Amino acid sequence: MAGIDLRALLHHGGTAADWQNLGLWPAPNEQQPDYAGACRALAMRVGEAAGMQRGDRVLSIACGAGEELDLWTSAFGASEAIGLEPDAGACAQAERRGRTLIHGGLAQTPTTRFHRVICVDAAYHISPRRDFLQTAHRALLPGGTLAFTDLIVDRPMGAAMRAAARACRIDPQELVDTDTAMARISTAGFTDVRCERLDESVLDGFRHFAALQSRRIGMGRWHSSWWPAAVTARLVLPARARGLGYALFSGRATGPAPCQPSTACATLT
Numbered sequence: 001m002a003g004i005d006l007r008a009l010l011h012h013g014g015t016a017a018d019w020q021n022l023g024l025w026p027a028p029n030e031q032q033p034d035y036a037g038a039c040r041a042l043a044m045r046v047g048e049a050a051g052m053q054r055g056d057r058v059l060s061i062a063c064g065a066g067e068e069l070d071l072w073t074s075a076f077g078a079s080e081a082i083g084l085e086p087d088a089g090a091c092a093q094a095e096r097r098g099r100t101l102i103h104g105g106l107a108q109t110p111t112t113r114f115h116r117v118i119c120v121d122a123a124y125h126i127s128p129r130r131d132f133l134q135t136a137h138r139a140l141l142p143g144g145t146l147a148f149t150d151l152i153v154d155r156p157m158g159a160a161m162r163a164a165a166r167a168c169r170i171d172p173q174e175l176v177d178t179d180t181a182m183a184r185i186s187t188a189g190f191t192d193v194r195c196e197r198l199d200e201s202v203l204d205g206f207r208h209f210a211a212l213q214s215r216r217i218g219m220g221r222w223h224s225s226w227w228p229a230a231v232t233a234r235l236v237l238p239a240r241a242r243g244l245g246y247a248l249f250s251g252r253a254t255g256p257a258p259c260q261p262s263t264a265c266a267t268l269t
Contacts, residue, residue, distance in 0.1 A: 005225060006020070006225055006226065006228055006229060007019075007020050007065075007093075009213070009217055009225055009226055009229070010035050010213065010229060011034075011035050011036060012213070012216065012217050013034070013213075013216050013217075014034025014035050014036055014037075015034050015035075015036040015037070016036075017036040017039070017067055018064065018065035018066065018067040018093060018094070018097060019035070019036050019039030019040065019043075019064070019067045019068075020039070020064050020065070021039050021042055021043070021064075021120055021121035021122075022042065022121055022202050022203070022205075022206040022246075023035060023038030023039050023041065023042055023202065023205060023206055023209065024038055024041040024042035024044075024045055024198065024201050024202060024205070025038050025041075025201055025202070025204075025205025025206065025208070025209065026201070026205075027200075028208055032209070035209065035213070038205065038209070039067075040071065042120060042121060042149070042202065043067075043068045043071055043120050044071070044075065045196075045198075045248060046118055046119075046120050046147050046148070046149060046248060047071065047072060047075070047076055047116075047118065047147070049147040049194070049196065049248050049250040050116045050117075050118055050145045050146070050147035050250060051116075051145050051250075052072065052076040052078060052115075052116050053076070053077070053115075054076070054077030054078075054079075055077065055078070055079045056072075056076070056077075056078045056079065056114075056115035056116050057078070057079060057080045057081075057082075057112075057113075057114045057115050057116075058072045058076075058078045058080065058081045058082070058114060058115065058116045058117075058118060059082050059083075059084065059109070059110070059114045059116070059117045059118070059139055060072070060081065060082070060083045060084065060118045060119070060120070061084050061106075061109075061117065061118070061119040061122070061123075061126075061132070061135075061136070061148075062084065062085060062086065062119055062122035062123075062125070062126065063083035063084065063085050063101065063118075063120070063122075064085060064087075064090050064122075065085075065090045065091075065093040065094045065097065065099070066083045066085070066090075066094040066097070066099040066101050068081075068083075068118070068120055069081040069082075069083050069099055070099075072118070078116075082102065082110060082114075083099070083101040083102065084101065084102045084104065084105075084106075084108060084109060085101045085102070085103060085104075086103070086104060086105045088103060091103045106126070106131055106132065106135045109135050109138075109139055110139070113139060113140060113141045113144070114139055114140055114141065114144060115140075115141055115144045115145075116140075116144060116145055116146075116147070117136040117139050117140055117144070117145075117146045117147075118146075118147055118148065119132070119136075119147075119148035119149070120148070120149060121149050123148045123149065123150045124150050124151040124170050124174070124175070125169055125170060127171040127173075127174050128171075128174065129150075129174045129184065130184065130188065133146075133184065133185060133188035133190075134188050134189075136148075136188075136253075137188050137189045137190065137253050140253040141253070142253060142254060143252060143253065143254070144252070144253050145250055145251065145252050145253070146185075146190060146249075146250065146251050146252075146253065147248065147249070147250040148248075148249055148250075149198070149202075149246065149247065149248050149249070150181065150246075150247055150249060151170070151175055151244060151245070151246060151247075152175065152176065152177060152178055152181055152244075152245045152246070152247050153175045153176065153177060153242075153243045153244055153245070154177055154178070154243035154244075154245060155177075155242070155243040157172055157175065157242070157243075158242065160238075160242075161239060161242050161244070164235050164239065167231075168231075168232065168235070178195055178197075178245075178247060181195070181247070181249065182195055182249070185249060185251045186251070189253060189254065190251030190252060190253055190254075191251065191252050191254050192250075192251060192252045193249070193250070193251040194249065194250050194251070195247050195248070195249050196247065196248040197245060197246070197247050197248075198246045198247065198248055199240070199245045199246050202246045203236050203240060203244070203245075203246050204236065204240070206232070206233060206236070207233045207236040207237065209233075210229050210230060210232070210233030211233065213229075214226070214230055
């Protein structure tokens with residue numbers, strides 16, 4: 001399995017699919033889905049938080065290989081689902097599946113407006129988060145909704161957590177507590193801002209899955225293909241003990257965006 005990429009290893013032994021997120025998992029004593037099922041469940045929860053309806057035009061930011069685009073149309077009845085993805089490899093994978101994505105970061109966001117803007121398990125890689133929120137607001141029709149998941153911290157981060165965040169390509173300055181996160185969503189021009197905590201069902205669930213999958217595929221955590229998943233899972237327990245959490249946020253756009261985002265500074269990594 002030396003040449004198999006991370007996505008294939010995550011799906012090994014389960015349903016073949018292009019999903020790649022932390023997943024939404026039931027309690028350990030309940031029947032566990034395969035990786036594709038957990039990923040789909042997380043995307044479904046985000047779509048539900050957005051209030052997605054039949055006929056909606058949907059923009060998915062940092063959508064990976066675009067598996068979720070099929071979900072927005074098949075499960076929710078979206079009339080159009082457009083994906084924006086910065087990774088060229090994911091875009092190529094999507095093209096092989098017959099999906100068309102826009103390759104690029106926030107600066108490549110379409111100028112047309114949408115009923116829903118979605119970001120499933122990727123917002124914590126976008127910096128500055130302010131630009132992500134303002135770009136989403138600008139892309140939405142008045143009354144449209146944004147829904148996304150993000151990492152949060154319930155207390156100040158120490159040096160070890162900051163170093164771990166940077167190792168996972170996350171800007172530690174963007175990790176804030178729930179109240180601060182909701183306030184910055186409101187500042188970006190959203191009302192009816194809501195938050196649902198998913199700490200156990202996402203973070204702890206992925207940790208349990210990754211431990212099982214490591215044994216299933218027979219790879220140590222430092223294997224070049226598997227280490228991003230294994231190390232992420234290994235960091236969950238100490239990070240949770242230091243206040244790391246996982247939340248699903250949503251908000252409704254009203255009126256024009258309060259200011260234009262500095263998209264030249266925004267990055268999707």
